[in-house]
Amino acid sequence: MEMLKVHGSNNDFFILDQDNLEQPLTEAELRKLAQKVCDRKNGLHGGADGILFVTKGHNASVAGKMRVINADGSEASMCGNGIRTVARYLSEKKGIENFKVETMYADLAIKKVTAFAPNVPAFDAEISPVSFDAKDLLMHVGQDKLINDFIPTLSDKIKFSAVAVPNPHLIAFVDHTTLIGNELGRIASYLNDGKNSIFPDGVNVSFVEVLASNKIFVRTYERGVGYTNACGTAMSASSLMYVLLHTDQTGLEQEIQVVNPGGMVKTKVHQYNNGNYWMSLIGNATFVAHVELVQEQALEGIFTSAVWKATKEQAAYQGFVNSIVK
Numbered sequence: 258m259e260m261l262k263v264h265g266s267n268n269d270f271f272i273l274d275q276d277n278l279e280q281p282l283t284e285a286e287l288r289k290l291a292q293k294v295c296d297r298k299n300g301l302h303g304g305a306d307g308i309l310f311v312t313k314g315h316n317a318s319v320a321g322k323m324r325v326i327n328a329d330g331s332e333a334s335m336c337g338n339g340i341r342t343v344a345r346y347l348s349e350k351k352g353i354e355n356f357k358v359e360t361m362y363a364d365l366a367i368k369k370v371t372a373f374a375p376n377v378p379a380f381d382a383e384i385s386p387v388s389f390d391a392k393d394l395l396m397h398v399g400q401d402k403l404i405n406d407f408i409p410t411l412s413d414k415i416k417f418s419a420v421a422v423p424n425p426h427l428i429a430f431v432d433h434t435t436l437i438g439n440e441l442g443r444i445a446s447y448l449n450d451g452k453n454s455i456f457p458d459g460v461n462v463s464f465v466e467v468l469a470s471n472k473i474f475v476r477t478y479e480r481g482v483g484y485t486n487a488c489g490t491a492m493s494a495s496s497l498m499y500v501l502l503h504t505d506q507t508g509l510e511q512e513i514q515v516v517n518p519g520g521m522v523k524t525k526v527h528q529y530n531n532g533n534y535w536m537s538l539i540g541n542a543t544f545v546a547h548v549e550l551v552q553e554q555a556l557e558g559i560f561t562s563a564v565w566k567a568t569k570e571q572a573a574y575q576g577f578v579n580s581i582v583k
């Protein structure tokens with residue numbers, strides 16, 4: 258079985274193309290495979306934040322379908338950093354540069370854009386649909402929407418906004434001390450404990466610091482994973498809330514630089530005539546290595562026979578990160 262180790266802003270994944278399977282995987286096996294290969298201690302070559310499972314799309318209007326399986330085996334409706342890597346994979350597999358990728362709730366527009374640096378390919382991905390409704394967030398806070406408001410049981414200092422893009426995000430604008438402190442971990446681990454009444458299905462939680470006009474820093478604790486170097490849907494959701502809550506310094510259609518622990522991406526916030534929002538997420542799609550492994554062994558967490566063929570792209574990406582003014 259062949260897989261591809263990839264990342265977007267150092268949010269890393271294994272791409273598994275259904276065409277490369279030795280035999281089909283049941284749903285339970287797909288979840289088990291994610292837990293085994295992604296394990297940071299005993300997984301495949303240091304593990305990953307999830308598996309991006311590529312299958313045929315619903316018809317010829319899409320280049321393929323992406324399913325997102327978190328490291329804990331849970332499935333998410335979307336992955337912003339991941340879809341850029343799946344886009345590059347499909348672009349190179351099919352020789353296309355402008356196309357759509359099917360996701361759980363939408364076929365999303367993709368385009369190849371100018372590389373961020375030599376050997377740092379980049380793609381622009383549509384992030385959509387967007388909803389502020391509690392029912393779409395599976396959120397229970399006693400009100401239908403949460404925009405820059407308190408959740409008293411979580412904190413009496415930090416205000417939150419909740420938005421589904423379409424996976425669920427809780428976003429707070431904070432000062433630098435709070436950004437780097439342990440409040441994010443405390444709040445996010447509670448909301449993802451599987452027992453709390455606020456987000457029974459969990460939620461991705463991000464703290465955002467405004468660095469300058471149209472430049473923000475986003476730190477995220479992801480549902481189903483924990484802290485990650487970056488979260489593409491979180492950076493998109495944070496950009497949307499930045500535009501909606503900081504009208505004095507930004508606005509629709511303006512390019513926003515989003516810095517994160519894993520690097521940097523660019524976003525733009527758009528609004529349809531019907532009032533709905535969508536975002537563009539523009540960032541790297543790095544292929545770290547090609548991996549050959551035995552499917553049956555991988556399902557048992559045995560990787561001794563795995564063959565890891567690294568590309569030269571990680572060094573190029575690191576050089577790009579070092580060039581970013583944080």
Ligand SMILES: N[C@H](CCC[C@H](N)C(=O)O)C(=O)O
Nearest residue numbers: 333336337338424488489490
């Ligand atoms: N952990 C997320 C899925 C992965 C999203 C993230 N890696 C991204 O780049 O958007 C969730 O359960 O909703």
